[in-house]
Amino acid sequence: MALLETINVVKQFGGLTAVNKVNFRLEPGQIVSIIGPNGAGKTTFFNTLTGIYSPDGGEVNFNGRSLLKLRPDQIAARGISRTFQNIRLFPDMSVVENILVGMHVHLRQSPLATLLHLKGFKKEEADAENKAVELMHYVGLRDVGNELAKNLPYGAQRRLEIARALAAEPLLLLLDEPAAGMNPQETEDVTRLFRSIRDDMGTTILLIEHDMRVVMNISEHICVMDYGEKIAEGTPAEIRANPRVIEAYLGRGAVAGQHEEKLQ
Amino acid sequence: MVPLFFKQLLEKLNRGFWPYAIILGHTTLGTALVYTTPRSNLAFLTLITSFFSLYWFRADTRFKIVAGVLLALVVIPIVGVRNIFYLEVIFQICLFAALALGLNIVVGFAGLLDLGYVAFYAVGAYLWAFFGSQQYFVLHFAPGTQPSNLPFLLPGDAFYLFLFLAIIVAALTGILLGLPVLRLRGDYLAIVTLGFGEVIRVLANNLDKPLNFTNGPQGITPIQRPTMPQAVVDGFNDLLGGLIGHPVSTADMYNVMFYLFALAVIIVIIFVTRRLDDSKIGRAWTAVREDETAAIAMGVPLVRMKLAAFAIGASFAGVMGVLLAASRTFISPESFSFMQSIGVLSMVILGGSGSIPGAILGAATVTILNLQILQGFSLYLSELRQSDAIIPLINFAWRDLSTQLDPAKYQRLLFGLILILMMIFRPGGLIPAKRRKRKLASVEAAAEK
Numbered sequence: 001m002a003l004l005e006t007i008n009v010v011k012q013f014g015g016l017t018a019v020n021k022v023n024f025r026l027e028p029g030q031i032v033s034i035i036g037p038n039g040a041g042k043t044t045f046f047n048t049l050t051g052i053y054s055p056d057g058g059e060v061n062f063n064g065r066s067l068l069k070l071r072p073d074q075i076a077a078r079g080i081s082r083t084f085q086n087i088r089l090f091p092d093m094s095v096v097e098n099i100l101v102g103m104h105v106h107l108r109q110s111p112l113a114t115l116l117h118l119k120g121f122k123k124e125e126a127d128a129e130n131k132a133v134e135l136m137h138y139v140g141l142r143d144v145g146n147e148l149a150k151n152l153p154y155g156a157q158r159r160l161e162i163a164r165a166l167a168a169e170p171l172l173l174l175l176d177e178p179a180a181g182m183n184p185q186e187t188e189d190v191t192r193l194f195r196s197i198r199d200d201m202g203t204t205i206l207l208i209e210h211d212m213r214v215v216m217n218i219s220e221h222i223c224v225m226d227y228g229e230k231i232a233e234g235t236p237a238e239i240r241a242n243p244r245v246i247e248a249y250l251g252r253g254a255v256a257g258q259h260e261e262k263l264q
Numbered sequence: 265m266v267p268l269f270f271k272q273l274l275e276k277l278n279r280g281f282w283p284y285a286i287i288l289g290h291t292t293l294g295t296a297l298v299y300t301t302p303r304s305n306l307a308f309l310t311l312i313t314s315f316f317s318l319y320w321f322r323a324d325t326r327f328k329i330v331a332g333v334l335l336a337l338v339v340i341p342i343v344g345v346r347n348i349f350y351l352e353v354i355f356q357i358c359l360f361a362a363l364a365l366g367l368n369i370v371v372g373f374a375g376l377l378d379l380g381y382v383a384f385y386a387v388g389a390y391l392w393a394f395f396g397s398q399q400y401f402v403l404h405f406a407p408g409t410q411p412s413n414l415p416f417l418l419p420g421d422a423f424y425l426f427l428f429l430a431i432i433v434a435a436l437t438g439i440l441l442g443l444p445v446l447r448l449r450g451d452y453l454a455i456v457t458l459g460f461g462e463v464i465r466v467l468a469n470n471l472d473k474p475l476n477f478t479n480g481p482q483g484i485t486p487i488q489r490p491t492m493p494q495a496v497v498d499g500f501n502d503l504l505g506g507l508i509g510h511p512v513s514t515a516d517m518y519n520v521m522f523y524l525f526a527l528a529v530i531i532v533i534i535f536v537t538r539r540l541d542d543s544k545i546g547r548a549w550t551a552v553r554e555d556e557t558a559a560i561a562m563g564v565p566l567v568r569m570k571l572a573a574f575a576i577g578a579s580f581a582g583v584m585g586v587l588l589a590a591s592r593t594f595i596s597p598e599s600f601s602f603m604q605s606i607g608v609l610s611m612v613i614l615g616g617s618g619s620i621p622g623a624i625l626g627a628a629t630v631t632i633l634n635l636q637i638l639q640g641f642s643l644y645l646s647e648l649r650q651s652d653a654i655i656p657l658i659n660f661a662w663r664d665l666s667t668q669l670d671p672a673k674y675q676r677l678l679f680g681l682i683l684i685l686m687m688i689f690r691p692g693g694l695i696p697a698k699r700r701k702r703k704l705a706s707v708e709a710a711a712e713k
Contacts, residue, residue: 093550129704
């Protein structure tokens with residue numbers, strides 16, 4: 001059974017159709033990329049999945065249940081966690097606190113236990129703190145637990161955002177351009193991190209990415225979007241050879257040129 | 265250079281036995297000054313600021329608690345009944361500190377700009393004003409036409425019950441007002457809360473017909489107080505009469521009692537706020553303040569968390585409303601104007617948005633400035649006006665000074681100025697909010713393995 005399935009999802013802004021009848025299936029345990037030129041509707045598609053936008057048509061099923069009409073926090077509680085294209089941490093909270101917010105849906109503490117500092121509350125808080133530090137280490141951050149998130153360097157902020165998303169113990173992790181703004185070394189490191197996340201935790205990963213080294217290196221399956229529509233789907237090798245994809249990225253002339261090249 | 269030197273000096277004074285010496289010295293000096301010159305503003309300021317040194321200097325917690333308890337429960341009541349005006353000032357500081365702490369949850373923690381906060385204060389005040397007075401039997405009379413021999417609906421001791429009822433009623437009002445409002449963000453939220461604040465005041469002003477619930481602009485009076493057993497007054501006199509120097513009346517004792525109630529409420533509020541702040545709820549509030557979209561994507565239920573902030577903030581104001589109604593025995597819509605909301609908000613911002621000690625310091629600063637320093641200046645100026653004194657050099661007779669020049673009237677101007685300067689030089693407030701530093705070293709070490 002597919003973990004995530006969208007059927008004819010449509011999202012419109014006024015006259016603009018940002019996502020147009022996208023059918024998409026995601027099998028559990030896969031790493032899948034969505035690629036496409038700027039403005040192709042990739043982030044909008046993410047936002048419809050996470051409930052930040054509600055789709056104007058179609059269906060979104062996750063883990064066998066519909067996500068339609070759910071609020072973003074309810075969808076998060078179902079097991080979809082995400083990062084953002086332009087990093088959205090809680091800048092004036094510490095690193096550990098940022099990760100603890102990610103655990104929100106799993107913390108069971110009642111207001112009464114909180115006020116009275118009952119045993120269960122203290123234990124839960126201590127466990128959560130331990131787990132937060134573990135996650136911090138897991139994504140490669142050390143000794144910065146008490147730093148404010150805004151004081152971290154750019155690459156570390158990206159990592160923290162991933163740790164925060166993992167804190168929710170998601171079934172599906174959505175990464176929106178996770179390697180944007182990183183140098184080749186950092187890019188390689190996070191690519192390895194994504195693969196280990198999938199291998200260690202069994203988390204399914206869906207990512208939007210422009211950096212083809214990441215995409216081709218890590219994806220088992222690639223979905224290409226252009227003008228709000230899904231124009232191609234397949235393994236990295238298939239996508240690389242697909243003329244429609246090349247056309248979408250480089251323009252019609254490029255494909256024609258390639259064609260001529262082949263003739264010669 | 266000077267600030268650096270000052271900073272180093274303070275650091276030096278914050279080590280070893282110095283803090284103890286300073287705290288003891290400051291408190292004793294303040295107490296002695298107020299005790300010997302019960303009318304001096306300076307003496308009172310010395311005493312009040314000793315709370316600040318108690319907070320600021322590093323000393324053993326047990327020492328601090330003992331000193332604080334002595335100061336709050338022994339010194340203040342004694343000097344308070346010697347000059348009842350001081351007790352009034354301190355009571356007002358407590359009232360506003362509680363309001364500032366409540367608003368701090370809404371504005372400082374959850375980042376929801378609420379410009380109608382006194383509405384909840386009004387709800388608490390009118391709750392006890394209605395049930396704790398004869399108002400129930402006045403329902404069918406237009407304001408001012410009721411007979412004079414009406415009975416009271418409830419005994420004065422119901423006050424205690426209403427302290428708790430006010431929590432519930434104010435919280436429910438908060439939820440009720442919050443539900444339609446909290447889907448809005450930023451500026452829109454501020455405008456709508458402003459509107460709701462005014463709605464409550466206008467309701468209080470106009471609910472004298474068709475049924476006379478609030479007695480309109482004339483307000484409700486007399487409002488009952490809980491009973492004061494003669495034994496308490498006698499006991500107080502026996503215990504402390506010698507130090508006070510004159511027998512304490514029941515009326516004075518009421519002032520002491522309301523001061524103690526306000527103090528107790530503040531302590532509860534601080535306790536609740538700190539516990540909540542350091543839990544899932546508090547973190548969710550801060551997350552909502554920092555980035556709503558990211559918070560909701562991490563599974564924080566926005567509306568529920570905002571409602572919780574609204575309701576808890578409101579309940580603090582509700583309790584204080586009951587205390588206000590009982591201590592004043594009179595309530596009118598004027599006490600709940602928009603300027604009051606702004607006043608409490610400026611206390612929060614002055615003290616440091618999101619900071620608990622900041623909110624209290626902000627409330628104390630603004631209240632003392634209002635009631636003591638500016639009034640004191642006004643008094644001083646009017647004394648000068650009546651004297652034959654002349655300003656040397658420019659040869660200006662104080663007598664000719666315009667009566668328009670009255671510092672007490674420049675309150676708003678001064679606050680505006682203070683707020684502007686604060687925003688430029690210390691945007692975090694007097695005591696900026698700090699995130700708790702966790703002891704992570706051992707946790708990190710454990711995680712390494």
